[in-house]
Amino acid sequence: MNPEQPELRDAAVVVRGDRIVALGPRADIDRQYNAARTIPGDGRVLLPGLINGHTHTAMTLFRGMVDDLDLMTWLNHYVFPMEARFVTPEFVRTGTELACWEMIRGGTTTFVDMYFYPDEIAGVVDRCGLRAVVASPHIDYPSPGFAGWEDSFAAATDFVSRWQDRHPRITPAFAPHAPYTVAPAHLQATVEKALAMDAVISMHLAEAPAESAYIEENFATTPVRHVAGLGLYDTRLIAAHMVQLDAEDIALTAAARVGAVHNPTSNMKLGAGVSPVPAMLAAGVNVGLGTDGAASNNDLDMWDEIRMAALLHKMASGDPTALPAGQALAMATRLGAAAIHMGDRIGRLQVGMQADMIQLDVTRTHQLPLYDVSSHLVYVLGSENVQTTIVAGQVLMQDREVLTLDESALRASVHKASNAIRRALDEQQENE
Ligand SMILES: CSC[C@H]1O[C@@H](n2cnc3c(O)ncnc32)[C@H](O)[C@@H]1O
Numbered sequence: 001m002n003p004e005q006p007e008l009r010d011a012a013v014v015v016r017g018d019r020i021v022a023l024g025p026r027a028d029i030d031r032q033y034n035a036a037r038t039i040p041g042d043g044r045v046l047l048p049g050l051i052n053g054h055t056h057t058a059m060t061l062f063r064g065m066v067d068d069l070d071l072m073t074w075l076n077h078y079v080f081p082m083e084a085r086f087v088t089p090e091f092v093r094t095g096t097e098l099a100c101w102e103m104i105r106g107g108t109t110t111f112v113d114m115y116f117y118p119d120e121i122a123g124v125v126d127r128c129g130l131r132a133v134v135a136s137p138h139i140d141y142p143s144p145g146f147a148g149w150e151d152s153f154a155a156a157t158d159f160v161s162r163w164q165d166r167h168p169r170i171t172p173a174f175a176p177h178a179p180y181t182v183a184p185a186h187l188q189a190t191v192e193k194a195l196a197m198d199a200v201i202s203m204h205l206a207e208a209p210a211e212s213a214y215i216e217e218n219f220a221t222t223p224v225r226h227v228a229g230l231g232l233y234d235t236r237l238i239a240a241h242m243v244q245l246d247a248e249d250i251a252l253t254a255a256a257r258v259g260a261v262h263n264p265t266s267n268m269k270l271g272a273g274v275s276p277v278p279a280m281l282a283a284g285v286n287v288g289l290g291t292d293g294a295a296s297n298n299d300l301d302m303w304d305e306i307r308m309a310a311l312l313h314k315m316a317s318g319d320p321t322a323l324p325a326g327q328a329l330a331m332a333t334r335l336g337a338a339a340i341h342m343g344d345r346i347g348r349l350q351v352g353m354q355a356d357m358i359q360l361d362v363t364r365t366h367q368l369p370l371y372d373v374s375s376h377l378v379y380v381l382g383s384e385n386v387q388t389t390i391v392a393g394q395v396l397m398q399d400r401e402v403l404t405l406d407e408s409a410l411r412a413s414v415h416k417a418s419n420a421i422r423r424a425l426d427e428q429q430e431n432e
């Protein structure tokens with residue numbers, strides 16, 4: 001994933017503290033360094049850790065709650081009411097731990113989260129060792145813990161000011177929900193605060209036809225031009241979805257260096273449409289990949305997203321050369337890092353970069369033979385091949401054992417939280 005350096009075979013990487021300090025042929029490294037600890041790499045591919053550019057981690061507890069609906073029905077009739085009823089700090093702690101467990105097992109080392117009770121999320125990130133952008137949500141309607149815009153925006157501002165530059169692996173951010181749930185004046189207020197505090201903004205943008213219709217009817221423009229006109233394109237914006245775009249929107253996005261995060265599984269499942277990813281990449285937009293929440297996916301497996309993206313754009317364009325394997329892989333690593341405004345720190349195996357790395361086993365009989373590494377990673381392997389997950393030089397999983405979370409305690413908490421949700425779903429079914 002370092003475009004200047006070809007794939008290395010029989011190589012070694014040296015880590016000191018949280019950084020990569022050397023990499024090259026194993027024989028050279030062995031001569032120059034006397035490592036205190038060595039992790040063998042025979043039969044394994046070493047890659048930069050995967051970057052999930054858009055998710056709602058605690059929604060793992062809503063996995064499979066309701067399926068096969070369009071975005072607005074799913075949100076307004078099911079998700080928002082269930083969130084109002086069940087989302088508490090404890091719910092978020094358990095759901096985020098479950099998500100982090102799944103991400104560590106699947107080789108995701110960085111994620112961008114937008115969910116309620118962000119201090120709980122930051123606490124889990126601190127303990128489990130992952131890296132995250134934790135974005136504090138604000139929305140014009142009542143949401144868990146808040147009556148509406150005023151208090152949710154005040155809490156987001158407080159969260160960003162308390163976490164900015166405080167933790168080496170946690171980046172706080174603002175999260176206005178979407179252009180159809182946050183008024184223009186409130187989006188402008190977010191821009192002012194984010195610029196003053198040098199903070200990132202993460203938001204849903206141009207996701208589905210209903211959003212475009214609402215913005216066209218109320219503001220006579222597209223969602224992208226609407227938010228760009230309010231100043232969001234002058235900030236370090238991470239725009240999730242970016243499906244409903246025209247050529248002018250794409251040019252604006254490229255020029256503003258706005259990061260776009262493509263969520264192929266969620267877009268397909270909610271019938272939101274096909275994001276013009278090949279056109280964005282051709283225009284120079286940094287396009288990353290995300291899972292969205294487990295309630296619209298229904299997992300947080302980035303290998304699925306990589307493969308879905310590579311296949312979806314071939315099918316949608318009728319062009320089998322669209323989004324080749326290497327480009328799909330770059331979207332989950334190097335390009336994804338740039339899309340979330342962290343391209344100087346993560347996404348590449350290179351001296352000076354953070355030591356966020358994963359090892360995949362490539363020796364399983366049913367997955368043989370291996371001819372081309374990129375092709376194999378995208379079209380053959382999956383999360384079950386990830387053997388080792390390392391973030392900032394700390395080993396979070398070795399030989400598929402997660403070292404930083406307690407699996408049996410986590411299973412008990414998930415059981416407790418999901419029992420209450422199951423009872424509510426049963427009641428709802430009885431009343432329908
Ligand atoms: C304010 S961010 C958290 C908020 O977003 C909701 N959400 C989850 N997935 C999506 C999506 O694809 N589009 C729009 N909103 C989404 C989530 O349920 C929370 O309420």
Ligand SMILES: [Zn+2]
Nearest residue numbers: 204240292293
């Ligand atoms: Zn989302």
